[in-house]
Amino acid sequence: MPAGVLPRVVAHADWSVHPKKRWLARAASRADGRFCAFAPEPVGPLETFWADLDRASDGPALVGFDFPIGLPRAYAERAGIDDFAAGLTRFGCGRFAGFYEVARESHEISLARPFYPDRVGGRRRSHLLDGLGLSGHADLLRRCERRTANRNAACALFWTLGGNQVGKAAIAGWRDLLAPALRSGADLAIWPFHGGLHDLLAKHRLVVAETYPGEVYRHLGLGLRGGKRRQEVRRSNAARLIAWAEDAGVALAPALALEIEDGFGSDRAGEDRFDAVVGLLGMLEVVLGRRPSGEPDDPVIRRIEGWILGQQTEQPAPSG
Numbered sequence: 001m002p003a004g005v006l007p008r009v010v011a012h013a014d015w016s017v018h019p020k021k022r023w024l025a026r027a028a029s030r031a032d033g034r035f036c037a038f039a040p041e042p043v044g045p046l047e048t049f050w051a052d053l054d055r056a057s058d059g060p061a062l063v064g065f066d067f068p069i070g071l072p073r074a075y076a077e078r079a080g081i082d083d084f085a086a087g088l089t090r091f092g093c094g095r096f097a098g099f100y101e102v103a104r105e106s107h108e109i110s111l112a113r114p115f116y117p118d119r120v121g122g123r124r125r126s127h128l129l130d131g132l133g134l135s136g137h138a139d140l141l142r143r144c145e146r147r148t149a150n151r152n153a154a155c156a157l158f159w160t161l162g163g164n165q166v167g168k169a170a171i172a173g174w175r176d177l178l179a180p181a182l183r184s185g186a187d188l189a190i191w192p193f194h195g196g197l198h199d200l201l202a203k204h205r206l207v208v209a210e211t212y213p214g215e216v217y218r219h220l221g222l223g224l225r226g227g228k229r230r231q232e233v234r235r236s237n238a239a240r241l242i243a244w245a246e247d248a249g250v251a252l253a254p255a256l257a258l259e260i261e262d263g264f265g266s267d268r269a270g271e272d273r274f275d276a277v278v279g280l281l282g283m284l285e286v287v288l289g290r291r292p293s294g295e296p297d298d299p300v301i302r303r304i305e306g307w308i309l310g311q312q313t314e315q316p317a318p319s320g
Contacts, residue, residue: 005059005060005198005201005202006029006201006287007029007057007059007060007061007062007201007207007287008028008029008057008058008059008060008061009026009027009028009029009053009056009057009059009061009062010026010027010035010061010062010063010064010280010283010284010287011024011025011026011027011053011061011062011063011064011280012024012025012026012063012064012065012066012211012276012277012279012280012282012283013043013063013064013065013066013276013279014040014066014213014272014273014275014276014279015065015066015067015169015172015173016169016272017168017169017171017172019043020042020269021269021272022042022043022272023040023041023042023043023269023272023273023275023276024040024041024042024043024044024276025037025038025039025040025041025256025273025276025277025279025280026038026056026280027250027280027284028056028057029059030251034249034250034251035249035250035251035284035287035288036250036251036252036253037245037250037251037252037253037256037277037280037281037284038253038255038256039253039255039256039258039259039273040256040259040272040273040276040277046176046177049177050181050186050188050206053206054205054206057205060201060202060204060205060206060207061205061206061207062197062201062207062209062283062287063206063207063208063209064208064209064210064211064279064280064283064309065173065177065208065209065210065211066210066211066212066213066275066279067166067169067170067172067173067210068142068145068154068157068166068170068210068306069084069170069173069174069178069190069208069209069210069306070084070142070193070210070301070304070305070306070307071084071087071142071157071304071305072139072140072141072142072156072157072305073142073143073300073304073305074134074135074139074140075111075114075132075134075139075140075158076304076305078111078132078133078134079111079112079114081304082303082304083193083303083304084193084303084304084305084306085182085190085193085194088174088178088179088182089179089182089183091174091175091179092175092179095112096112097112098112098113099112099113099114099115100115100171100174100175101113101115102115102116102117102118102160102167102168102171103115103116103117103118103131104117104118104119105117106123106127106130106131107131108131109127109128109130109131109132110131110132111132111133114128114131114132114158115158115160115167115168115171116128116131116158116159116160117160117161118160119161120161123161125137125140125156125159128140128156128158128159132158137156140156140157140158140159141153141154141156141157142157142301142305142306143296143298143301143305144301144305144306144307144308144311145157150218151214151215151218154166154212155167157170178190178208181206186205186206187204187205187206188204188205188206188207188208189203189204189206189207189208190207190208190209190306191207191208191209191293191295191309192293192295192301192302192306192307193302193303193306196293197209197286197293197309209283209309210306210307210308210309211279211282211283211308211309211310212279212308212311213275213278213279213282215282215308215310215311216278216279216281216282216285216310217278219282219285219291219310220240220241220244220278220281220282220285221240222237222240222241222278223236223237223240224237228271228274228275229270229271231262231263231264231265231266231270232263233263234263234264234270234271234274235261235262235263236263238260238261238263241260241277241278241281242257242260242261244281245281248281248284248285248288248290249288250281250284250288256277259273259277260277264277282309282310283309283310285310286309286310291310291312292310292312293307293309293310294307294308294309294310294311294312294313295307296313
């Protein structure tokens, strides 16, 4: 059992800009000290998200979201932002009043309005570099997003076009969920910006962390050849997920066990429920001390860029 305070609830949201595609999987600690994981449910209205979660827990709750939480350091330096968590409360106000308004044309891109584009047709990532005054595409990525020997680079935060874009999901998460909670004075902290994971769980009711199910696939040894969108591929990983739970001492509620064995259903939301659960198990890997939280000892990462929970520091993949 890891040292420090354990959360009473661990929850993971598979996020989307579309409310109907947001799913939440959670696990709660039992009287015997083990966690029990439950079948995913719709996230529901964001206006009551934090209050509902707080009521469901009689102690600290750790909540993971699979949207970016942090800024590329090159952008932050040019924009004069030296603390991401503090910046969250200012985005959408004052100098950053247009921060969340996705630029329609390349000439509208600025340090105060960095998301682009809002539609297809002649839009290029190079427009972001020019508009933000950055020198290369690597400047659009945080360290935890860059390509490694085991994973391709993520899509740049500020790019909002295409199937793998994350910008619009980040806008919804920051503007509609994280920033209102911070402004309201809720007892909420964001890892690693406000401190180390165990310290935050000891001091706060709600602790937020960034997750990435794509990173967890490898941690859990899942095989997704053929694509996670296919039910039979998800179903083929059922034995591995159940074995992981047994090895980690995590109980699976009957409804969740059935979902896992069925491959999370044949409907289009099956992959979202799958990722909600995979992300939850990845968080439990860290909570149970089976994997370090992983953030490097770098003040820029801890104040500006952030980190993906459980991702270990890796050497960049060789170029070419």
